[in-house]
Amino acid sequence: MVRTGSSHAPELLAPAGNREALQAALLAGADAVYLAGRAFGARAGAENFDPAGLAWARRVTRRLDRRLYVAVNTLVLEDEWAALEDHLDLLAALEVDAVIVQDLGVLSTLRRRGHGLPAHLSTQAAWDGAGGAAALTDLGVTRVVLPRETPLDEIRHLARQGPFELEVFIHGAHCY
Numbered sequence: 001m002v003r004t005g006s007s008h009a010p011e012l013l014a015p016a017g018n019r020e021a022l023q024a025a026l027l028a029g030a031d032a033v034y035l036a037g038r039a040f041g042a043r044a045g046a047e048n049f050d051p052a053g054l055a056w057a058r059r060v061t062r063r064l065d066r067r068l069y070v071a072v073n074t075l076v077l078e079d080e081w082a083a084l085e086d087h088l089d090l091l092a093a094l095e096v097d098a099v100i101v102q103d104l105g106v107l108s109t110l111r112r113r114g115h116g117l118p119a120h121l122s123t124q125a126a127w128d129g130a131g132g133a134a135a136l137t138d139l140g141v142t143r144v145v146l147p148r149e150t151p152l153d154e155i156r157h158l159a160r161q162g163p164f165e166l167e168v169f170i171h172g173a174h175c176y
Helices: 019-027 051-063 077-096 103-111 134-138 152-163
Strands: 014-017 032-036 065-074 098-101 119-121 141-145 165-167
Touching: 014 019, 019 032, 019 051, 032 051, 051 065, 051 077, 065 077, 077 103, 098 103, 098 141, 134 141, 152 165
Parallel strands: 014 032, 032 065, 065 098, 098 119, 119 141, 141 165
Antiparallel strands: none
């Protein structure tokens, strides 16, 4: 992750699909972990966390002074909005460090419900810096997770010009 306009060191962020992966990431030195609840997370192959597991993850990360980001990075269907609002209320109550979001409706719902949680735009949203920065800022986005295929020169340009912190992948396969 590159912090625009900052001299801070990069943040090492690791995925945690279950309790064991979370513990391993933190023991290996991750500054932060990202994970998902049992719903609304794009990592369908991961075990993911029920509400008690999310509370446990928050206690562990807080105790170790690490950050916890929760992915809510699926497109939400019409009949899922009530469950989504309950999920967002839980994340706000847990005071997670940020919510990673793909669906702009989820960003709007976070603001409408008065949740002051920082919002990171998921790589699934495929923002490439071509526009929309003002709208994303209005929706509370503080960080953008760039698509994996973003060239290094474009990352540098966005870091100099953009209003957001940037998160970039340093490993992993292309998804297509």
